[in-house]
Amino acid sequence: MLAQLLCQYQDTPGGLLPLLQDIQEDLGYIPPESIPGIAEVMNLSAAEVHGVVSFYHDFSTRPGARHSLQVCAAESCQASGGLELEQVARDALGVNFGEVTDDGAVELKKVYCLGNCACSPSVRIDNETYARLDAGRLRALIAGLRTTEERG
Known part of the structure; x- marks a missing residue:
């Protein structure tokens, strides 16, 4: 290929x-x-x-997890609650940035712009961007990822 x-x-x-x-x-x-x-x-x-x-944060030189959770750490997202989302993601997944969950399901990444500043704070899961997030919505998205993995 x-x-x-x-x-x-x-x-x-x-x-x-x-x-x-x-x-x-x-x-x-x-x-x-x-x-x-x-x-x-x-x-x-x-x-x-x-x-x-x-x-470019979209490229990797090693095989990754089945899912990628990118948390935007650019200024706009930081000013709109991004720090809280970073902590929620780390706590919910039990990993730090740059790490993969023990089951290989999710890799947590910190990125420095998703190009969605007007709708901060934002994260991207796989190829889908989610805007104007709060802690509760991010927890639900992560739980949905875990549920999908269990069914998969």
Whole structure:
């Protein structure tokens, strides 16, 4: 699959981000060993590709949990109750930022902007953004994730 994606984006100007997004979607992460090949096909240095992968919080270089909970820590969210949401997420999941729950269900991530400042505070669960959250709504969302995992 990776080789097919590399061929697909090889001659696409500005194709690095779409290529990385497709790899992330297909594999769940960007394998570190693929970075030199990506760089060669895209006519970039491995450092440039690694810089893009490490800059964007949507990319990961290791397989993640089945779900991702991203809590926005940008100024707007912080000013609107984001610190409380950070604590609720840590307490409800029993992990710190950058960690995965013991059952592998949820990875908790701190991110520095979800682009939803007008509706702060916000979190993203997998690919869905939730705005104007309070502690109770976040607890319910996390409980819903756990319920889905139990049924899964």
